[in-house]
Amino acid sequence: MSLRFLSQKVAQAIDEELMSAQGGFSIDQLMELAGLSVAQAVQKSYDASTHPRVLVCVGPGNNGGDGLVAARHLTHFGYQPSIYYPKQSSKDLYQRLLIQCKNLNTPLVPEEQFASHVEQNTDxxxxxxxxxxxxxxxxxxxxxVIDIFETTGKPIVSVDIPSGWDVSTGPTKQVSFQPSVLISLTAPKACAQRFKGERHFLGGRFVPPSLAQKFDFVVPAYPQGDQVVELKQL
Amino acid sequence: MSLRFLSQKVAQAIDEELMSAQGGFSIDQLMELAGLSVAQAVQKSYDASTHPRVLVCVGPGNNGGDGLVAARHLTHFGYQPSIYYPKQSSKDLYQRLLIQCKNLNTPLVPEEQFASHVEQNTDxxxxxxxxxxxxxxxxxxxxxVIDIFETTGKPIVSVDIPSGWDVSTGPTKQVSFQPSVLISLTAPKACAQRFKGERHFLGGRFVPPSLAQKFDFVVPAYPQGDQVVELKQL
Structure with missing residues (x-):
């Protein structure tokens, strides 16, 4: 099986088609499944008994939304996540995802405590x-945030792409950290070829074969009822 | 652990609270997770290699929506579901869920073929x-549909309650079939005490402990990243 690596443009087109009238998905659905796959990848990589304290660094867009969903599932999986979310979206969906986490008493890390929280309270x-x-x-x-990713010794799990990498070419002059774990969503993006970490997962068990065919990418076989599959070799 | 069985009124109040401004969930999210839990319960009960042909009988409301979501996940799990959906909802969500199944080439069973489809093409x-x-x-x-549930020898998996049962008291004069498998959502309803089938699962791994406490029900420990847990004893 040879994986195809998607360009930014193709990844965007796939998302648009999934959420079009023809695709039928809502962003709530896709984000729920994406976030669940992220939480399962964390669970397969770091046991809740040895690595309970997951610091979820949440950006301003969809990637951040996936992180908020993952934070909720991780709590239900027995982890003790905390959230760093310095630029909160005013969109209804993101506000609701945050409420769901607050209802689980997930702490929000204040900006001035971020660096010390990474060092002292994060597995x-x-x-x-x-x-x-x-x-x-x-x-x-x-x-x-990214500067700390560059220097910390703590293991990093990146959602879809390592944040700040160029989606096509990977590490840049400014950002070159290597996460320990990468979870590609729908299909790996081109930059994933530069990933040198330990484990690479794929999430997005909702792609119709006809869509994969149209955009010429492979959907590998997922195990059992999992929302995530480990990619053994690139 | 002693389970609490919910009345119709309490089950309704829990759903309302989950989807209130305080709860933060959208119906898309909850239905996605409920339908996934249903698909996982089917998978744990009947292997795709021996029982690939799942006939999903879809009602006009939320229970039917859970079924449509389950049909999609079952396809991704390697089953070959078909859908009997004689009274299709005009609501956007249900139409979209149906489109998602059609994009997977899931066949819709015509009304006049329902009975023969159950006997000849259903595991x-x-x-x-x-x-x-x-x-x-x-x-x-x-x-x-229910009349066929009453007489068929095919195994039945019921979502939340066996359809047509009284939610409080269980079997009625008109409807008294026993499904082989029951998947209670959020918490078992009162009628589940009359369930005499083989396996009873619980889905709904999204309930905040504070909500379970408020409505005085127990959330058992789910295994790993599953969205479903088997209830060993009532």
Missing amino acids: VILDAVFGFSFHGEVREPFKK | VILDAVFGFSFHGEVREPFKK
Whole structure:
């Protein structure tokens, strides 16, 4: 099986088709399944008994939404996540996802405590800052977050792409951290070829074969009822 | 652990609270997770290699929506579901859920072929006709469906409650079939005490402990990343 790596443009087109009148999906549905797959990938990589404290770093867009959904599922999986969410979206969906986490008493980390929280109160970092639509330079308040990704010794799990990487070419002059775990959503993006971490998962068990055929990518066989499958080799 | 069995009124209040501004959930989210839990319960009960042909009988409301979501996940799990959906909802959500199944080439069974389809082309029946808000007499076009549930030898998996049962008291003069498998959602309803089938599952891994406490019911420990847990004893 040879995986295809998607460009930013193709990844965008697939998302649009899934959520079109022809595709029929709502963003609530897709984000729920994506976030669940992220939580399952964390669970398969770091046991809740040894790595309960997952710091979920949440960006301003869909990648951040996946992170908020994952934070909720991780709580139900027995983890003790906390959330760093410095630029909260005013969109109804994101506000509701945050309410769902607050109802589970998930703490929000204040901006001034972020760095110390990473060092002292974190077993795993979940990087849900930027996804495949990110381009350009990383700016504050996220620059500080990515700078810590660059230097921390804590394991990082990245959602879809390592935040701040170029979606096509991977590490940049500004951002070159390597996450320990990568969870590609729907299909790996081009930059995933530069991923040198330990485990690479795929989530998005909702792609119709006709869509995969249209955009010429492979959907591997998922195990059992899981929403995530480990990609053994690139 | 002693389970609490919910009345129709309490089940309704829990759903309302989950989807209130305080609860933050959308129906898309809850139905996605409920339908996934249903598909996982089918998977744990009947292997796709021996029981691929799942006939999903879809009612006009939320229970039917759970069935449509389950049909989609079952396809991704390697089953070959078909759908009997004699009274299709005009609501956007249900239309979209149906489109998602059509995009997977899931066949819709015509009304005049329903009875023969059950006998000749079905390994397992998924009963997603009526849920906990049903009351009164079963009328056509669903009477014919329930009448077949009463007499068929095929195994039946019921979503939340066996369709047509009284949510409080269970079997009625008109409807007294026993499904082989029951998947209670959020918490078992009162009528589940009359369930005499083989396996009883619980789905709904999204309930905040504070909500369970408020309505005085127990959320058992789910295994791993599953959305469903088997209840060993009532």
